[in-house]
Amino acid sequence: GVCDADDNCPYLTNADQADVDLDGIGDACDFCLPSGKGVVPQESEAEVCNCPDGPDNDNDGICDADDNCPNIPNNDQSDIDGDGIGDVCDDLSLANADAAYEGLAAADGAGFSVAGAGDVNGDGQPDFLVGAPGNPGHVYLFFGRSSGWRQATLADADYVFTGAAQEAGYAVAGVGDFNGDSFDDFVIGAPSAGASDGKVYLVLGRRSWPSGEILLEQDADAVYAGTNGEGAGLAVARLGDVTGDHLEDFAVGAPLHNAATGRVHLFFGRTTGVPSQLTPDVTLAGESAGSLAGSAVAGIGDVNNDNIADFIVGAPGFEPNFSQPKAGKAYMFLGRASWDGITSLSANATGSFRGTAAGDEVGFSVAGAGDVNGDGLDDFLVGAPFSGGPSDTGSVYLFLGKTAGWLRDRLIDDDADVLYTGSGTNDLAGYALGGGTDINQDGFDDFLVSMPQADLQGGTSGTGKVFVIYGRSTLGTVGNTPLPTVIGLPSSIGQAAGLSYVGEDVDTFTGSAVAMPGDVNGDLFPDLLVGAADFTNGAAKQGKAYLLFGVGPGTSPCRASGVSCSECVSGRDTDGDGVCDDLDNCPFRANSDQTDTDGDGIGNVCDNSSCTNGIDSDGDGVCDASDPCPYRPGTTCLCPGESPASGSCDNCSTVFGSNLTDTDFDGVGDICDNCRDFPNPDQRDTDG
Numbered sequence: 170g171v172c173d174a175d176d177n178c179p180y181l182t183n184a185d186q187a188d189v190d191l192d193g194i195g196d197a198c199d200f201c202l203p204s205g206k207g208v209v210p211q212e213s214e215a216e217v218c219n220c221p222d223g224p225d226n227d228n229d230g231i232c233d234a235d236d237n238c239p240n241i242p243n244n245d246q247s248d249i250d251g252d253g254i255g256d257v258c259d260d261l262s263l264a265n266a267d268a269a270y271e272g273l274a275a276a277d278g279a280g281f282s283v284a285g286a287g288d289v290n291g292d293g294q295p296d297f298l299v300g301a302p303g304n305p306g307h308v309y310l311f312f313g314r315s316s317g318w319r320q321a322t323l324a325d326a327d328y329v330f331t332g333a334a335q336e337a338g339y340a341v342a343g344v345g346d347f348n349g350d351s352f353d354d355f356v357i358g359a360p361s362a363g364a365s366d367g368k369v370y371l372v373l374g375r376r377s378w379p380s381g382e383i384l385l386e387q388d389a390d391a392v393y394a395g396t397n398g399e400g401a402g403l404a405v406a407r408l409g410d411v412t413g414d415h416l417e418d419f420a421v422g423a424p425l426h427n428a429a430t431g432r433v434h435l436f437f438g439r440t441t442g443v444p445s446q447l448t449p450d451v452t453l454a455g456e457s458a459g460s461l462a463g464s465a466v467a468g469i470g471d472v473n474n475d476n477i478a479d480f481i482v483g484a485p486g487f488e489p490n491f492s493q494p495k496a497g498k499a500y501m502f503l504g505r506a507s508w509d510g511i512t513s514l515s516a517n518a519t520g521s522f523r524g525t526a527a528g529d530e531v532g533f534s535v536a537g538a539g540d541v542n543g544d545g546l547d548d549f550l551v552g553a554p555f556s557g558g559p560s561d562t563g564s565v566y567l568f569l570g571k572t573a574g575w576l577r578d579r580l581i582d583d584d585a586d587v588l589y590t591g592s593g594t595n596d597l598a599g600y601a602l603g604g605g606t607d608i609n610q611d612g613f614d615d616f617l618v619s620m621p622q623a624d625l626q627g628g629t630s631g632t633g634k635v636f637v638i639y640g641r642s643t644l645g646t647v648g649n650t651p652l653p654t655v656i657g658l659p660s661s662i663g664q665a666a667g668l669s670y671v672g673e674d675v676d677t678f679t680g681s682a683v684a685m686p687g688d689v690n691g692d693l694f695p696d697l698l699v700g701a702a703d704f705t706n707g708a709a710k711q712g713k714a715y716l717l718f719g720v721g722p723g724t725s726p727c728r729a730s731g732v733s734c735s736e737c738v739s740g741r742d743t744d745g746d747g748v749c750d751d752l753d754n755c756p757f758r759a760n761s762d763q764t765d766t767d768g769d770g771i772g773n774v775c776d777n778s779s780c781t782n783g784i785d786s787d788g789d790g791v792c793d794a795s796d797p798c799p800y801r802p803g804t805t806c807l808c809p810g811e812s813p814a815s816g817s818c819d820n821c822s823t824v825f826g827s828n829l830t831d832t833d834f835d836g837v838g839d840i841c842d843n844c845r846d847f848p849n850p851d852q853r854d855t856d857g
Contacts (some may be wrong), residue, residue, distance in 0.1 A: 272711030279712030285686030287353025289374035295687030306337030335359035345417030358402025367401030370513025400425035409478030422463030431462030455836030470547030477504030483532025497526030497531030520575035536602035539614025540638035546570025552599030563598030613640030619680025633679030683822035694719025
C-alpha cells in the first residue's frame with residue numbers, strides 16, 4: 170500500500186516501512202542492521218556487515234571495500250550522479266546543471282547575484298532572478314515552468330530589466346507581496362547610481378507584463394534614491410513581516426553612508442498604494458566609521474516563536490575596541506509591532522555578535538537557515554569568509570532559534586551553536602549563504618554555503634564549491650558518527666555537507682551567489698541557484714548562473730523507478746519510459762525517443778502549439794491550463810476501470826462523492842491515491 174516513489178523497500182512487502190537504523194533502506198531489504206536484525210539472503214552479504222576481510226575506517230557500518238566513500242561516514246550511500254562516489258565525498262560538476270545561463274557580453278558578471286522572486290505572475294509556480302551588474306546592468310526574470318529548461322539561455326529570459334550604467338543587478342531579492350495584491354514583488358539594487366548614492370527599484374508582480382526590454386529608470390513601479398554617496402542597493406533583502414501587520418517588508422543596505430559607518434533602511438508593506446518615490450519607514454545607523462553596516466542583510470524567519478519575523482544585519486568592517494580592524498559584527502533584530510524610536514544598530518539590536526580576530530569580517534554574509542534542527546524555531550547564519558588568519562579559510566556560524574536569552578556585543582565564537590570551517594587556503598567559506606528550504610525532504614530545513622576559491626578534491630585549484638548542508642535533529646552528528654561542534658568543510662573527521670557542487674573551471678568564482686528559489690519546475694522538489702560571476706567562455710568574466718533541480722529524500726539516481734541513468738538527479742521516472750523526469754521533455758507521457766520536432770524543449774507527444782507554453786502533458790488535446798486532469802488523458806478524471814460518470818467527474822469510485830480533492834492532479838482523488846503528493850495515475854505499487 171506504499172507507492173514505489175515513497176517506499177523504502179519497493180520490491181519487498183513492508184507496509185510498516187520499519188527502518189531501525191534510519192539509513193533510508195527498509196529493514197525488510199537492509200542487509201546490515203544493528204544487533205543482527207534484518208534479512209540476510211546470502212552469506213556473502215552477511216560477511217559484508219561484519220567486515221572480516223578489511224576495515225571500516227569511517228565506522229558507518231559499511232566495509233571500506235564496499236563503501237562509496239570509505240573515509241567519511243555515509244551509511245545511506247547516497248550517490249546522486251550515479252558515478253560510484255558517495256555524495257559526501259564527491260564533487261558534482263556544475264557542468265551537468267539542469268540549466269545554465271552565460272552572460273551575453275564580456276564583464277557582464279552574470280550570476281553575481283541570484284534570488285528567488287516568489288510567484289510574480291500568479292501562475293502558482295515560483296520564479297527567479299539572475300543579476301548581471303556589468304556594463305549597463307541587467308536583471309533577468311525567469312518564470313517557473315514544468316519543462317524546456319535545458320534549452321534556456323539568458324537571451325530566453327521571460328523579461329529583462331536594464332539599468333543605466335548603475336551596476337543594476339548588483340543585488341536582487343524577491344520581497345514577497347509588498348502591496349497586498351496577491352502577486353509577489355521584487356527589488357533590484359543599483360549602487361553606483363548618482364555618484365554612488367545608489368538606487369533600489371521595486372517591481373510589483375502582475376498577471377500581464379509589458380512587452381520588450383524594461384528600462385528600470387522609467388518603468389520600475391517605485392524607486393528609493395540614496396543620498397550622500399551611501400551606496401544604497403549594495404544589499405537588498407526580503408524581511409518577512411517584521412511589524413506583525415500581515416504585509417511583507419524589505420530592507421536596503423547602504424554601507425557607504427557617513428564615512429562607511431553604514432546604515433540600513435526598512436520599508437514596510439502597504440495596501441494603500443505604493444508611491445513612485447519610496448521613503449524608508451525606519452533607518453538603522455551603524456556603530457562606527459568604517460563598519461560598513463548594511464553590507465549584508467537578511468530576513469531570518471521567526472527565531473523566538475512570537476509570530477513576527479526577525480532579521481539580521483552585517484557590518485564586516487567593524488573594529489572592536491579600535492584594536493582589531495575588520496573583525497566584523499552582526500546585529501540581530503526581533504520583529505515588533507512598534508518601531509518608534511528604533512534608530513541604532515548597536516543600541517537597539519536584540520543580539521549582536523562580533524568577530525574574534527582582525528580581518529575575519531564577520532557579517533560579510535548573513536542568511537536565514539529555516540528550522541535546521543526541527544525544534545519549531547527558525548535559525549540563522551553569519552558568514553566570515555576571510556577568517557582563519559592570512560589563509561582566508563573562512564567560517565560560517567549557525568545560531569539556533571530560542572525564545573529568550575539573546576545578548577548584545579558578544580564574541581561570536583562564544584554564542585554560536587555550530588561553527589563550520591573551510592579547510593584550504595583562500596577557500597573563503599561562507600562568502601555566500603542561503604537557506605530556509607528542505608532540499609532532501611526529510612523534515613529538516615537545509616542551507617547553502619559557498620567557497621568560491623576552493624580546490625577540487627585531489628585536483629584543480631580555485632574551481633570554487635557550493636555545499637548543501639542537510640538539517641538534522643542533532644547537529645553534532647553526521648549519520649551515526651559524532652562530530653565536534655566545529656565541523657570542517659570538508660574534513661577528515663566527517664562531512665557536514667549532504668551534497669557538494671564544483672565549478673566548471675578555475676577562476677570562475679563559483680559561489681559568488683547562491684539561492685533557494687523554491688520548486689521552479691513543478692516536480693515537488695525545491696531547486697537551487699548558483700552564480701559564477703567570473704566565468705569566462707569566449708568573453709572575459711561574462712559570468713554564468715546555474716539552475717539545479719531538487720532531489721528526493723536520500724535517493725540515488727532513479728532508485729524509486731528502477732531506471733538506471735547517470736544524469737538523473739530527481740530520482741523519478743513518472744511515465745516509465747526510461748528517461749528520468751528531470752531530463753524528460755514530456756515527463757508524464759511515455760516517449761522514450763524524446764522526439765521534439767520544433768526544438769522547443771517539449772516532446773511532440775505532449776506539445777500543443779495552441780496551448781500557453783505549448784504544454785499538454787498528457788497529450789489529450791486539452792491544454793494543461795484548462796485540463797482538470799493534466800497528467801491523465803481525457804477530461805473526466807476517471808479511476809481505473811470506471812465508466813464515464815454523467816455530469817460529474819468521479820475521481821475515486823470507492824468513495825461516495827465526486828470531484829474529491831486531488832493534490833497532485835493525476836486524476837485519482839487523494840482519499841484513494843496511494844501517492845497523493847506526486848502524479849502517478851497508474852497507481853503502480855510493485856511490492857503491493
